[in-house]
Amino acid sequence: MVVYELTVKAFLLEDIPVSLVSGVLAQYIDSYLVKDTHFAELHYKNSAKGYCFDMLSKIAKGMKVYKRDQVYQFRIRTVNRDLVSYLMEGIADHKTRAIKGLTRAVRQIPRKPIASVWTLTPYIFKTSKGYWRDCMGFEEFEQALCAGLIHQYESYTSEEVEKNVALYDQIELKSKCAIGVSYKGITLLGDKIAMQVSDNETAQKVFYFALANAIGMGPRGQGFLGFRFVN
Numbered sequence: 001m002v003v004y005e006l007t008v009k010a011f012l013l014e015d016i017p018v019s020l021v022s023g024v025l026a027q028y029i030d031s032y033l034v035k036d037t038h039f040a041e042l043h044y045k046n047s048a049k050g051y052c053f054d055m056l057s058k059i060a061k062g063m064k065v066y067k068r069d070q071v072y073q074f075r076i077r078t079v080n081r082d083l084v085s086y087l088m089e090g091i092a093d094h095k096t097r098a099i100k101g102l103t104r105a106v107r108q109i110p111r112k113p114i115a116s117v118w119t120l121t122p123y124i125f126k127t128s129k130g131y132w133r134d135c136m137g138f139e140e141f142e143q144a145l146c147a148g149l150i151h152q153y154e155s156y157t158s159e160e161v162e163k164n165v166a167l168y169d170q171i172e173l174k175s176k177c178a179i180g181v182s183y184k185g186i187t188l189l190g191d192k193i194a195m196q197v198s199d200n201e202t203a204q205k206v207f208y209f210a211l212a213n214a215i216g217m218g219p220r221g222q223g224f225l226g227f228r229f230v231n
Helices: 018-033 036-045 081-093 138-157 199-213
Strands: 005-014 051-052 070-076 099-109 113-121 168-173 179-183 188-193 193-197 225-229
Touching: 005 081, 005 199, 018 036, 018 051, 018 081, 018 099, 018 179, 036 081, 051 199, 070 081, 070 199, 081 099, 113 199, 138 168, 138 199, 193 199, 199 225
Parallel strands: none
Antiparallel strands: 005 070, 005 099, 051 070, 113 193, 113 225, 168 193, 179 188
16 A cells, blocks of 8 residues: 655635635545546545545635635645546646646655654544534544544455554544534534554554545545654
8 A cells, every 4th residue: 555645736716715625625626536437436435535635735824715816735645546647647737616726746655654643634523413522522532533544444445453453542632622614515513633653553554544545534625634754
């Protein structure tokens, strides 16, 4: 397994509020994927997609809108080599009402021991009762988080993960309160989290895959991970 990271430079054709940018980027990527029959099936398939993306590059502190006629960049990660080839082929020429692609570049994230990860975009954990802090304790939240990471890894790789394996040694909520994310006309609530990754083969494999799949709603721009290798 190899994690590829594409950096796409894009020109904005209209102003995009920060609260809406993940949806606009998802639409940009989705509308390119569905041009191809194979990747259209991947888009509509209800399973781990094996790709994710982050936000547009940072704007000035206090600004709430990405400005039209400006150039920004964002990253797409994936473990799907065919998807990498397809994205490299034409994502930089793709255009929607809000975004026009300019350039793209790709690199491989090396398979090295991961010391820690943290979410650069919120981790959205949906429950049948709404936001998790209103209906469960932190221990139950942790169990669901680990179960989700393992399920995504197993469903994509078809490898079975050993039971009760430790995925991380420490976890910390970095957001003091819920972070609202606009999605399909509603606001979902998420959190920023950080984890110290366990030093075992299973944890390293699961989190290496998570770099490309994110935690939770990766194909919607949520749960995208920053990471640090062991020194």
